[in-house]
Amino acid sequence: MISEASRPYIDASVPVLREHGPTITKRFYADMLGTHPQLTRLFNMGNQAQGVQQQSLAAAVFAYAANIGNPEALGPVVKRIVHKHVSVGLRAEHYPIVGHHLLKAIAETLGDAATAPLMDAWKEAYGSLARLLIAAEAELYGTAGIQPGETRPLRVTETKQESANVLSIRMVADDDRPLPPFQPGQYVSVAVDLPGGRHQLRQYSLSDAPGTGSLRISVKREDASAAAPAGEVSNWLHANVAVGSVLQVSHPFGEFTPDTESDQPLVLLSAGIGITPMVATLHRIARVRPQRRVLFAHAARDRAHHALGAEVDALRATMPNLSVVNFYEDAAGADGVLEGRMDVARLPSWAREETDVYLCGPGKFMQAQWLALLHAGVPAARLHREVFGPELLDHLL
């Protein structure tokens, strides 16, 4: 919460800062990473190259300011940030560094308009948000029983090509400690040392249920296109990981966790590599609630690009109330699938008001399904989503 004295300055400057948001954060990152190059270890430089992380942090700070006094709007956003921060090993001492460079970038962008009372108000707002995040992150580290930045060596016991461009990697502990517990839907950060000595972290959802004595991730290789270079870490993993490799992996985190233990019907909708948290969820339900009514719908480009589909099909044998619907954009030669993109109207009907719907897939898929589901009568409170990149927070602004 910020003081009454600061509030008018924040209220008056939010629209201006929002307009300059991308400029401010581009400046902020260039300045901060130039002064503290060791922080590039923490940041996803692929996101930096595309500018999405800049938008995300800017949006978070301005969303916070715009919603001061409205904690309901911010609660879920803060939870997501906290889980992401903890999975990359953020420490309390990082906050003053970010605060210093962010305020400097705001002052430089606003020029003469950056008066002392205005800058004091932003210092206070940043400080208040930082304290909230630091406390929540300390609590999450405590619950997980780990130190910030701690990773574990995990040994690869199996690799499996699941589709034209998805590789599953199964890992066990490479030390004496048991594997950490996790909930289906959660992800780990995998740390790799790239050629040239660069260290990078990426998140991968766990694609099998807990309790197997191993952790499995399924990684889509991001190929180069005319517009963009090949993804660094996914290609590195595909090219370098083999049975016996040891990877440095974080504790599992994430708040996209469908309730697997309940008897209530559930709808899981995914596209492309967004199938990973859904498969983990389905495996757990198959083990603890095999009678549960579950609609599992997935969209893939074609059969060759449909990862983990055979595993989902196999669960039909033990889950009598599981409906599986697959959409292929190119269905040539594939039986039992619907041609085209996922279309809510072509799915078996469910009790819209009472059923939780979980979504994971590329941005365009998420946007299209989110709108279609609202239109079909699913209340927003029943919709849950995971974005495989920084979540954009424009909806709060």
Ligand SMILES: Cc1cc2nc3c(=O)[nH]c(=O)nc-3n(C[C@H](O)[C@H](O)[C@H](O)COP(=O)(O)OP(=O)(O)OC[C@H]3O[C@@H](n4cnc5c(N)ncnc54)[C@H](O)[C@@H]3O)c2cc1C
């Ligand atoms: C919570 C969460 C869960 C996830 N779960 C999974 C999972 O289960 N499986 C999975 O495969 N992935 C998952 N991801 C995504 C994963 O973390 C990585 O983002 C993904 O593997 C790509 O990383 P990369 O290093 O290969 O690509 P990067 O090098 O980070 O590049 C990412 C994209 O940006 C483009 N790009 C890079 N530089 C530029 C540039 N200069 N201009 C334009 N475009 C550029 C690349 O072409 C690529 O498409 C998850 C992400 C999150 C946040």
Ligand code: HEM
């Ligand atoms: C009040 C301060 C901060 C706010 C509001 C904030 C906000 C955010 C947001 C919105 C995300 C994206 C979350 C998602 O959707 O996945 C994020 C991720 C991240 N933040 Fe922060 N952050 C703050 C402070 C910091 C600090 C102090 C650091 C450390 C230097 C930091 C490092 C990171 C990193 C490394 C990621 C993941 C980036 C990626 O993978 O691209 N943040 N933060």
